[in-house]
Amino acid sequence: MCGRTLSLLVCLLALVGCQTPQKTREPTDVDGFYGGDLDMFLGHQAQQAASESRARALAQVNCASAALCKHDFSSAQKFLELASATMWSFSAEGETEALRVKEEPKIYKGDPYEKAMASFYLGMIDYMNGHFENTVASCKTAILADSGSKTNLFDSDFTPAFFLQACALRALGQTESAKDGFQFTKGILLKRTTASVVRQAIISAVYQLRDSCPSNEKQDLLNAVELYFNALGISKPSLAPPGEVFDELSQTVATQIADLRKSSGSPSISWETVARWSSRLTHECKRLLASSNADEFRTLSTFLVATFDSLSATNSNVLIIVDLGRGPRKFSAGGRNQQIKVIRGIYAARAARIQVGNLVADTFRLEDVWFQANTRGGREMDSILQGKATFKDLTEAGGALAATASIYTLPLALLLWAAEASVNATADTRCWECLPGEVHVAALTLQPGEYDVNVSFLDALGRPLFLSKISGRKCTVLATRPTLWYLRSVGGNLSL
């Protein structure tokens, strides 16, 4: 009896040992960054960046963000180079622990969008220093980081890298390649505009159809929707109105379904029912798109093309990159916190208005960082974490059952609970929170010299935000080569 009690105590002790004390989030850190207290933030992060912590690359990129805000580009470059070495390395420290126990002990290497942003910033600093070849190299790396997703649906569409690469190629005198680069970037932006209208129509159509869909056919409806979204992901950029784009899309989907019916691929799916729902979906989408204003879309597309063409005009010698708003943040969801969700940072600004002397230019949104964080197609680790969560559910339930069955099954219950406690399904939610919400650009043609730059930030209705502005920032235009200015609201006069 005494031995049993001792064993019980030892087991309990082991279980207690496995419990990680709850870490309280340090609100002063990232909030301090967005509050403009950059020195405090930099001091704290620099300590971690120099440590042997497995999250040191995260601290390094955070330091780089703060250094960029302070216009200390040399320090930002050093931090980004250090972080990139880890982010692109293939060392696998903490891999076993991440698999067996908890994901977080693995080395922070960042998600593809974080790697892409780090490379983009390096390219931006190289551009400032006149190292245009290295800018092109960094942009290629950023594009590569954004490619090679789990499925081929999310091909590289990281517009800041494509745009900066084209600017650098133009600075190197490779005008034809630069022109191609600008065209390609414009194509991505156009495709996104069309795709968002079509995607919205598909979602609305599903809402219309779901009530009339019997519960045993709901999965077939979802399969039809998936085919549409997949086809939309790989469609070519087009200036055509969404209605015409959707017509092409519906033909592609119809052909796919016909092929799948013939090949009888995925026997568990009734392709006949999928085809029926696809047909109804097509009908509903066409009705919705026909009722929407095609002229409005054409105006929007024409405006996008005109704005972008003025941005890529050959006579502009000053490129301005403005980081706007608060970047996306990850949090864990699911019964065991095994799922990763990315939420958009909250900020009011939608554009920046730059004033240099008498010249005024509104910025153009080149990238939505949250969109990049959300279009990756999943990770292998997600299914492992889901497996861990299921294991924990089963062992916990088994333990409870064994504990209540009889006194003889109590050790089995303890064993199951010990096994359950040794596994942690919580997803790794570390992320580069200092990233901006959006990357904006503007281009100006200015004579060489020093200028006072004022920036006001505009809300969704184009009204200046009272509390957000940068005043009297000294910026220089070089005579010998193209110039790049980087601006961000935090670390300036006021935060967003």
Add this chain to the structure above:
Amino acid sequence: MNPSKPVQPEKSRSHGIAVLLLFGLAFALSGCVTGGAGNSHATNLHPDDPRKISGTGVDSGDVRSIGQKMARALLDLPEFNKAANERPAILILPVRNYTRFRIDTAVFTATIRDLLLEQAGERLAFLDPTVPSELQGKPLVEVTPEAVAANPDLFKNINFFLKGELHSVSVAAPQGVSDYIRYSFQLVNRRDARVVGNGSYETKKEGLHGIVYQ
């Protein structure tokens, strides 16, 4: 009669339980172990040694291998084996980088120049583009073949240009990244733009992520 000792079911059961508990304890504790702590140290490596921090980019070993290969290729050229009063002078132009890697290309030019001078300093000479030239009164860093062609008298001391380019083909997948890099060099005669020698060096590196990082 010595009756056999009666079996004690309670005792054997408790032994079994103890063993089970020990296994459970070992399993639970094994999950708590964190490795890697206290392993910080610096190691002296030879530049040719493979690095432990793995990546698919340009390595010090690559730079040295390329330098050695280029130096051997150039020294075999008849232009540098003629008996002549004057040593041919070479101007190394900045290496053009078309890869996805940010590279300080000066390291390539410096390595090749040093290796060539070390092996055949008596047979050739280099113009240092970073030192102000008496002819120009300013550094030759921005010198290009076009600039030379436009000002033949200004550059009459140069016999050859050594041009270098780096190209890459990179592929990414969730499992990892593959990078093929081609380094090529050309020796060009200043007078007639004839390519008198060339050489190339290729590397292909593949980095694979463990499942945790995919």
